[in-house]
Amino acid sequence: MVIAPYRTDMSETAVDKIFRALMERIVTGDLPAGEKLRQDHIARDYEVSHVPVREAFLRLEAKGLAKSVPHKGMRVTELEPTEIREVIEMRVALEVLALTHALPRHDDQTLAEVDAARIACDAARDMITWDRSNRRFHFALLMPCGMPRLLSSIEDLHITAARHLFAYWRDRWVSRPDSDHAALLEAVRAQDLTLACDILRRHLRRVS
Amino acid sequence: MVIAPYRTDMSETAVDKIFRALMERIVTGDLPAGEKLRQDHIARDYEVSHVPVREAFLRLEAKGLAKSVPHKGMRVTELEPTEIREVIEMRVALEVLALTHALPRHDDQTLAEVDAARIACDAARDMITWDRSNRRFHFALLMPCGMPRLLSSIEDLHITAARHLFAYWRDRWVSRPDSDHAALLEAVRAQDLTLACDILRRHLRRVS
Numbered sequence: 001m002v003i004a005p006y007r008t009d010m011s012e013t014a015v016d017k018i019f020r021a022l023m024e025r026i027v028t029g030d031l032p033a034g035e036k037l038r039q040d041h042i043a044r045d046y047e048v049s050h051v052p053v054r055e056a057f058l059r060l061e062a063k064g065l066a067k068s069v070p071h072k073g074m075r076v077t078e079l080e081p082t083e084i085r086e087v088i089e090m091r092v093a094l095e096v097l098a099l100t101h102a103l104p105r106h107d108d109q110t111l112a113e114v115d116a117a118r119i120a121c122d123a124a125r126d127m128i129t130w131d132r133s134n135r136r137f138h139f140a141l142l143m144p145c146g147m148p149r150l151l152s153s154i155e156d157l158h159i160t161a162a163r164h165l166f167a168y169w170r171d172r173w174v175s176r177p178d179s180d181h182a183a184l185l186e187a188v189r190a191q192d193l194t195l196a197c198d199i200l201r202r203h204l205r206r207v208s
Numbered sequence: 209m210v211i212a213p214y215r216t217d218m219s220e221t222a223v224d225k226i227f228r229a230l231m232e233r234i235v236t237g238d239l240p241a242g243e244k245l246r247q248d249h250i251a252r253d254y255e256v257s258h259v260p261v262r263e264a265f266l267r268l269e270a271k272g273l274a275k276s277v278p279h280k281g282m283r284v285t286e287l288e289p290t291e292i293r294e295v296i297e298m299r300v301a302l303e304v305l306a307l308t309h310a311l312p313r314h315d316d317q318t319l320a321e322v323d324a325a326r327i328a329c330d331a332a333r334d335m336i337t338w339d340r341s342n343r344r345f346h347f348a349l350l351m352p353c354g355m356p357r358l359l360s361s362i363e364d365l366h367i368t369a370a371r372h373l374f375a376y377w378r379d380r381w382v383s384r385p386d387s388d389h390a391a392l393l394e395a396v397r398a399q400d401l402t403l404a405c406d407i408l409r410r411h412l413r414r415v416s
Contacts, residue, residue: 062270086355093301147294153361 014048018056026065026076027163028128029170037066037074063159084164091157091204094150095138096197101145103193111189113140118181127173131162137181141188180206222256226264234273234284235371236336237378245274245282271367292372299365299412302358303346304405309353311401319397321348326389335381339370345389349396388414 012020022042025031037060043053057074060066069075106114117137124130135158142151180203187196220228230250233239245268251261265282268274277283314322325345332338343366350359388411395404 058266083357086357089305089355090302090358090361093305094298097297097301147297149291149294150298153298 014046014052015055015059018042018046018048018053019059022056022060023063023065023159026060027159027166028131029163029166031076033076033078035076036072037076039074063156065159065163079164079167083160087157087160087164088204091154091161092201094154094157095142095200095204098142098145098147098150098154099197099200100193101147102142103144103188103191103196105144105146106188106191107144110140110144111185114185114188116140118178118185121181122177125175127166127170130173130175131165135162141184222254222260223263223267226250226254226256226261227267230264230268231271231273231367234268235367235374236339237371237374239284241284241286243284244280245284247282271364273367273371287372287375291368295365295368295372296412299362299369300409302362302365303350303408303412306350306353306355306358306362307405307408308401309355310350311396311399311404313352313354314396314399315352318348318352319393322393322396326386326393329389330385333383335374335378338381338383339373343370349392 022031022037031037037057039050039053039057042056043050046053057066057068061068061074064077066074067077114137117133117140120133121130121137124133138158139151139155142154145151180199184196184199184203187199230239230245239245245265247258247261247265250264251258254261265274265276269276269282272285274282275285322345325341325348328341329338329345332341346366347359347363350362353359388407392404392407392411395407
């Protein structure tokens with residue numbers, strides 16, 4: 001299971017690397033809806049055979065980011081405007097569940113990581129850096145729940161939510177400190193579960 | 209998107225058919241953890257080429273039911289005992305969300321389908337029939353929410369939950385009328401959202 005979004009580490013395989021690079025390009029809109037993913041070009045760019053590229057394509061398909069179209073090859077999927085409301089409500093349901101299990105298990109180390117991600121988020125000067133830091137903030141907050149399947153589902157929702165955010169905000173994005181993040185961290189530090197869940201719900205419904 | 213569990217209809221492709229047959233055999237324990245899935249045998253049994261079998265394997269992998277093991281081929285995954293607690297809590301979170309959106313949209317036709325599934329469930333004399341009817345009951349109840357991504361996630365959780373149920377109850381299963389199902393349908397008929405959600409939460413935590 002992938003536990004941190006956009007992770008890069010020494011154990012990454014060629015498939016992981018190609019999948020993450022393509023995912024990031026689709027999420028940010030660099031590869032737009034309908035675009036053809038060319039197996040031979042990508043294999044050449046990464047100096048690999050077709051096998052890991054094909055495998056990376058299937059992972060993109062499983063995440064709903066690409067789709068094999070008969071006679072047209074692998075294409076970037078369209079953005080579904082109705083999907084974002086579903087994704088927000090599913091994030092609220094699952095992230096509140098994860099936070100409920102995570103909050104009693106936060107220690108100085110995890111709180112320091114949440115705070116570092118919060119500061120990185122506020123300091124971001126472009127949307128790609130902000131998005132990565134924002135996902136790092138939310139994951140650092142929820143990771144202590146220790147529920148891998150739940151965290152994996154939340155990560156999938158983050159990917160779709162980020163794609164919608166980039167599609168609609170990329171041209172209008174402005175750097176700003178996030179007061180919800182600060183309030184959320186404060187409630188977690190105080191071990192106030194009710195308040196923390198209320199802030200998280202409001203935050204996800206507002207910014208997503 | 210697959211909207212009804214174990215659906216069979218005219219539009220099913222060879223891949224769908226092979227995927228569903230293998231899924232059902234893994235879920236019910238007929239294909240146990242660690243078992244090798246033999247591409248050539250399955251292709252021969254279904255009178256197809258290796259291509260749709262390979263595709264069905266990848267779908268099983270995406271659902272966590274099979275895994276490609278280096279030098280050992282495709283194998284049925286092990287059951288993770290800790291997974292069931294996660295699956296129950298995720299079902300509670302997502303099914304309560306779906307029910308909240310579905311309840312105001314229930315009409316005579318959807319209520320009749322929920323009731324028919326409830327009766328089929330109570331009448332089941334073996335665990336496989338009961339499991340299918342039980343999933344049909346839960347899906348009929350939630351389908352009117354009209355949220356395809358949410359329903360698809362719930363279906364994945366049902367598949368894993370059913371696999372655990374079969375593993376632990378297959379030898380001890382007994383036919384019995386389900387009073388939770390009756391109470392849930394009554395609360396939905398009365399459009400009592402709070403009561404319906406309370407019963408659903410209790411039911412999922414009890415029977416799963």
